[in-house]
Amino acid sequence: xxxxxxxxxxxxSSNSDIASGVEDLAPALEVIQxxxxxxxxHMFGESSGAIRAGAFAQKAPDRVDxxxxxxxxxxxxxxxxxxxxxxxxxxxxxxxxxKRDAALIRSIFTRDGHPSLYDPVMNDxxxxxxxxxxxxxxxxxxxxxxxxxxxxxxAKVRSPVLMTRGEWDGNSTDDDLLEFFRKLPNGDRQxxxxxxxxxxxxxxxxxxxxxxxxxxxxxxxxxxxx
Numbered sequence: 001x002x003x004x005x006x007x008x009x010x011x012x013s014s015n016s017d018i019a020s021g022v023e024d025l026a027p028a029l030e031v032i033q034x035x036x037x038x039x040x041x042h043m044f045g046e047s048s049g050a051i052r053a054g055a056f057a058q059k060a061p062d063r064v065d066x067x068x069x070x071x072x073x074x075x076x077x078x079x080x081x082x083x084x085x086x087x088x089x090x091x092x093x094x095x096x097x098x099k100r101d102a103a104l105i106r107s108i109f110t111r112d113g114h115p116s117l118y119d120p121v122m123n124d125x126x127x128x129x130x131x132x133x134x135x136x137x138x139x140x141x142x143x144x145x146x147x148x149x150x151x152x153x154x155a156k157v158r159s160p161v162l163m164t165r166g167e168w169d170g171n172s173t174d175d176d177l178l179e180f181f182r183k184l185p186n187g188d189r190q191x192x193x194x195x196x197x198x199x200x201x202x203x204x205x206x207x208x209x210x211x212x213x214x215x216x217x218x219x220x221x222x223x224x225x226x
Contacts, residue, residue, distance in 0.1 A: 001028050003052075004140045005097075015096035017140030018151050022059060027064055042218060044068040046202055047171065048141035054152035057159050067159040069212055071199050074147045074173045074180040081111060081170040081199070085146035091144065092139045101135040103125045112170040112198035122203055145171075154180045157166040160188035162217040164210060166197035188223055 003008040003024045005016045012052040014020060033039050042062050045053030057064040085092070092098060093153060105127050109118040161184055166179055174193070181191045182213035192207045194201060201210045 007133050009208075010028075011094060014141065016138035018048065018051050018055060018144045018148075020140065022055045025056045026028040026060070029149065039063065040065045042066045042068070044070065044214070045072075046070040047073075047199065048145065051127055051145070054157060058152055058156040060156045061156075064159045066162070066218060068164070068217065070163045070170060070201055070210065071166065071169055072136075072162045072163060072177060072180075073145055074150050074152070074176050076172070077176050078133035078173045079171050079176065080226045082145060082149075082172075084140050089143065089146050092143050096139060096179070098139040098142060099135060100130070100137045102131060105130060108200060109198075109203070112166075112168045114168045114196075114198050114212075117168070117196060117198050117204050117206065118200070121204055126203070131164050135206060150180075152180075154183035155185060156198065157184060158186060159215075160220075162190045162213065164194055164201060164213055166199055166201050166204070167193055167195050168198040170197050170201065188220075190217060 001024070003016055003021045003069075004014060005011055029041060030040060042065055043053045043057065043066075045051070045068070047070075050069040053064075053067060054069055054072065057067050073079065073082060106123050109115055109123055161181075163177060163181055165172060165174065178191065181189065189214075192213045194206060194213070196210065197204045197206045201207060203208075
């Protein structure tokens with residue numbers, strides 16, 4: 001889905017922070033319930049989308065069945081990309097939008113230091129798909145990830161959770177994510193490191209590792225209560 005100020009969605013003066021993205025998910029689930037009859041859904045989010053998904057599961061635990069957090073950031077401590085955003089915080093706060101031109105899109109796949117993990121054809125396709133909607137996107141998620149973390153309290157996430165982290169992800173560290181993982185109250189939880197993968201797991205050459213982990217998690221039998 002496109003959140004406020006992204007893609008085909010409404011354009012406003014908001015910087016579209018994580019909290020507003022969480023609010024967007026409520027009407028989206030109303031559409032799903034109307035079309036499918038299901039009031040409870042599996043939910044997947046990557047990067048800032050994972051923070052939105054986790055925050056929604058925290059706010060509306062009865063609406064989320066199994067939760068997948070991919071390329072998630074908890075506190076961001078020791079993460080190179082989060083440090084770069086912190087260094088730009090004055091700039092990010094000064095404008096509700098930030099530049100996302102072709103060069104910035106391509107930098108997403110080089111900033112972790114392993115550009116060969118992505119196919120250049122994919123980079124070209126993503127640039128071609130995104131730029132028709134403009135060369136800027138909201139700055140709110142960058143502000144949140146720079147100075148407002150943590151935005152999800154693991155103790156309040158009751159769903160079964162799969163967390164996946166790319167081996168070379170600069171948006172997090174294993175120490176940061178495992179602190180979150182250990183505090184999850186549901187024993188039905190998994191933490192998976194994807195080898196030879198950086199931040200953008202779904203665009204990686206090794207994205208099949210992500211699909212494999214996701215399908216195993218979603219197809220897992222329901223634990224028998226004691």
